[in-house]
Amino acid sequence: MPPPLPIVVTAGETGPWQITAIRAVAGEGLAPARRLVVEEGQAAAAPGAWRLRGVTSHLRYTAEAERDRLASVQEGLGRPAALRAALIPIRKSEAWWALAQDARRAILEENSRHIAIGLDYLPAVARRLIHSRDLGEPFDFLTWFEFAPEHESAFDTLLARLRATEEWRYVEREVEIRLARD
Numbered sequence: 160m161p162p163p164l165p166i167v168v169t170a171g172e173t174g175p176w177q178i179t180a181i182r183a184v185a186g187e188g189l190a191p192a193r194r195l196v197v198e199e200g201q202a203a204a205a206p207g208a209w210r211l212r213g214v215t216s217h218l219r220y221t222a223e224a225e226r227d228r229l230a231s232v233q234e235g236l237g238r239p240a241a242l243r244a245a246l247i248p249i250r251k252s253e254a255w256w257a258l259a260q261d262a263r264r265a266i267l268e269e270n271s272r273h274i275a276i277g278l279d280y281l282p283a284v285a286r287r288l289i290h291s292r293d294l295g296e297p298f299d300f301l302t303w304f305e306f307a308p309e310h311e312s313a314f315d316t317l318l319a320r321l322r323a324t325e326e327w328r329y330v331e332r333e334v335e336i337r338l339a340r341d
């Protein structure tokens with residue numbers, strides 16, 4: 160795994176991504192803004208309507224065979240054809256965090272098939288999981304996805320499948336931010 164990389168997301172008046180929609184899926188939403196920028200390391204962008212921070216990290220729940228399968232099919236961020244993106248900040252409940260590691264893994268994969276479902280949408284969807292919980296942020300995770308416009312409806316289906324799982328019963332705050340660039 161590469162070393163942890165700090166990530167800063169700033170929503171405001173500038174940035175390469177146009178915000179096309181912000182929707183509160185569960186719990187409190189986020190304020191409207193026009194554009195968004197994702198920065199690695201220090202933030203150079205001026206503070207905007209809101210700012211969220213996190214850090215890339217090691218895998219917690221992924222088994223070796225799953226990791227190898229993901230590595231063999233997934234594509235990276237920043238593909239020229241990936242003109243659409245989604246930022247989905249998520250906070251899970253205290254009940255989730257009270258579970259032991261093996262119980263959380265069982266809910267995530269054996270019961271909810273999170274990784275198996277996700278694999279159905281690779282390589283069309285590229286992604287990055289950013290951890291925020293240990294930074295005292297309002298969300299536990301910032302999840303980021305990039306795809307071509309023709310794969311947007313497949314991405315919608317992916318969201319519906321994941322939100323119907325047992326794992327998502329532990330999601331107490333979720334905001335869906337849809338993005339586009341030229």
Ligand code: HEM
Binds near residue numbers: 217221249277
């Ligand atoms: C975690 C794969 C889509 C939200 C994970 C993990 C994998 C994974 C392998 C476990 C990481 C670890 O071992 O620590 C995928 C794939 C997807 C996908 C292949 C297909 C595009 C999504 C979507 C969302 C999402 C659409 C949000 C709506 C999360 C969250 C976690 C996670 C919040 C962290 C769970 C936790 O640590 O409690 N994903 N995922 N994923 N994913 Fe996905």
